[in-house]
Amino acid sequence: MNDDGIAQFNKVNLGSESTSSNTISEVTDKKRLNKQSQKPSNQLKNGLLGWYAICSSNNIKNERPYFFTMYNEPLVIYKDKELNLRCVKDLCPHRGASFIGGEVIDGELVCPYHGARYSSTGECTNLSRITCNHIVDDNYDNYASKIHLYQYICKEIGDYIYIYYTGKAKTNLNDFNVEDNINNRLLNNYGFDIGAYKYEEVVVDFKCDWARIIENHLDILHLFWVHGDTIPDNDVNRDVITSFNQEITREENQIESKYKYKDSSSGEFIRIKFLPPGRIVIYKGEPNEARYIQVLDHIPLSKNQARVIVRHYRKFMKNKFLTDLLLFRQLQHRVFYKVFSEDYMILRTQTYNNQMGFIEKDNVKLLGEDKMVQYYWDWFKSSETKDDPWELHPTDFNTNTVHEDISMLYPPANPKLEKDNTKSIYLNLAIRILIPIGLVLIIL
Numbered sequence: 001m002n003d004d005g006i007a008q009f010n011k012v013n014l015g016s017e018s019t020s021s022n023t024i025s026e027v028t029d030k031k032r033l034n035k036q037s038q039k040p041s042n043q044l045k046n047g048l049l050g051w052y053a054i055c056s057s058n059n060i061k062n063e064r065p066y067f068f069t070m071y072n073e074p075l076v077i078y079k080d081k082e083l084n085l086r087c088v089k090d091l092c093p094h095r096g097a098s099f100i101g102g103e104v105i106d107g108e109l110v111c112p113y114h115g116a117r118y119s120s121t122g123e124c125t126n127l128s129r130i131t132c133n134h135i136v137d138d139n140y141d142n143y144a145s146k147i148h149l150y151q152y153i154c155k156e157i158g159d160y161i162y163i164y165y166t167g168k169a170k171t172n173l174n175d176f177n178v179e180d181n182i183n184n185r186l187l188n189n190y191g192f193d194i195g196a197y198k199y200e201e202v203v204v205d206f207k208c209d210w211a212r213i214i215e216n217h218l219d220i221l222h223l224f225w226v227h228g229d230t231i232p233d234n235d236v237n238r239d240v241i242t243s244f245n246q247e248i249t250r251e252e253n254q255i256e257s258k259y260k261y262k263d264s265s266s267g268e269f270i271r272i273k274f275l276p277p278g279r280i281v282i283y284k285g286e287p288n289e290a291r292y293i294q295v296l297d298h299i300p301l302s303k304n305q306a307r308v309i310v311r312h313y314r315k316f317m318k319n320k321f322l323t324d325l326l327l328f329r330q331l332q333h334r335v336f337y338k339v340f341s342e343d344y345m346i347l348r349t350q351t352y353n354n355q356m357g358f359i360e361k362d363n364v365k366l367l368g369e370d371k372m373v374q375y376y377w378d379w380f381k382s383s384e385t386k387d388d389p390w391e392l393h394p395t396d397f398n399t400n401t402v403h404e405d406i407s408m409l410y411p412p413a414n415p416k417l418e419k420d421n422t423k424s425i426y427l428n429l430a431i432r433i434l435i436p437i438g439l440v441l442i443i444l
């Protein structure tokens with residue numbers, strides 16, 4: 001993008017809730033930020049605790065526990081005897097071992113340390129395995145009743161696994177007070193007919209502050225500059241940059257920003273919805289006719305570690321044979337891994353700057369086109385004060401890093417899958433070229 005391009009983009013109209021000036025001077029900006037920080041809160045109902053999409057259904061296989069962390073708390077999901085999903089704290093209530101290295105046998109979670117097994121409701125089903133009759137004391141019944149898994153509510157909807165995360169796992173799921181309806185998470189509620197699309201899914205891990213990743217995904221401006229050469233869309237590159245009219249609305253369940261072409265006959269360029277605490281939906285065009293839609297779910301694994309599930313819904317290339325033949329899935333993965341690698345260094349250094357307090361010290365200036373980002377931070381800061389999720393299971397430099405060490409599975413933090421994907425592209429290309437050559441040689 002040339003300087004003209006940047007200037008043009010800066011001429012974004014701030015829309016219905018905004019001032020009429022094209023760029024905001026530092027003085028005005030400071031006043032506005034002060035004024036907003038004095039507002040009691042914002043209109044969004046959900047805070048940082050609540051429903052999170054954690055993974056895809058196909059991550060949960062029978063007999064295979066799925067391990068992850070939420071705000072530093074180690075958790076495990078598995079299917080019980082009745083094939084219901086269970087999300088339990090990764091802590092055996094006998095002597096506190098993790099279930100890593102354990103198994104799911106006949107729908108019961110089995111601890112690797114002494115073999116305790118746990119029923120669907122979380123009770124130990126083989127106390128005799130971990131007790132010796134001759135040392136059972138008077139208090140035995142009391143003791144046995146305390147051997148119980150700690151759980152969170154876990155649901156499967158539309159190929160996503162969700163948990164209702166409060167930071168306080170309970171022995172009885174009925175003790176949770178669920179304030180948000182899970183049906184709000186159905187993708188069909190977001191204005192598009194999901195049946196008309198096919199999707200590819202990519203999962204990515206970052207060693208950085210999860211809140212900064214959300215900020216990145218709400219930011220249109222960087223798409224042109226950082227990803228302009230990577231995103232295969234003629235509308236998004238460093239040279240083709242236009243200015244838009246931006247309209248932002250804040251409602252009970254979402255913040256939404258529409259970027260419309262100045263020429264009204266061209267319609268919408270992009271629409272972004274932020275659905276707290278962790279979901280973003282990006283539409284290329286208006287929702288009911290968008291050419292493609294991305295659904296991004298952000299998971300705060302631990303301090304400085306986050307996972308994002310990206311689903312890329314498209315109306316084109318729906319034929320399975322053709323997509324397999326053209327290696328569409330692998331090529332899409334390649335683009336996504338590249339896009340997220342491009343963000344990675346920025347996110348890590350931005351995290352550092354934030355942690356050092358540089359970003360808080362008025363060293364940064366949010367501009368008019370950053371209004372979506374500003375609204376997001378308004379929500380984040382008020383939710384952080386209210387819910388304080390990182391204080392529920394705080395860690396410090398003395399904390400053993402075992403869960404951190406095993407949690408980074410995906411690119412860009414762990415490049416293995418990216419390399420495997422590239423190898424698979426080259427291998428399949430070679431096969432596709434060699435087979436016809438071989439056939440011709442045989443015929444000759």
Ligand code: FES
Pocket residue numbers: 092093094095096097111112113114115116130
């Ligand atoms: S710690 Fe799990 S069975 Fe003993």
Ligand SMILES: [Fe+2]
Pocket residue numbers: 216217222226227339343
């Ligand atoms: Fe990005």
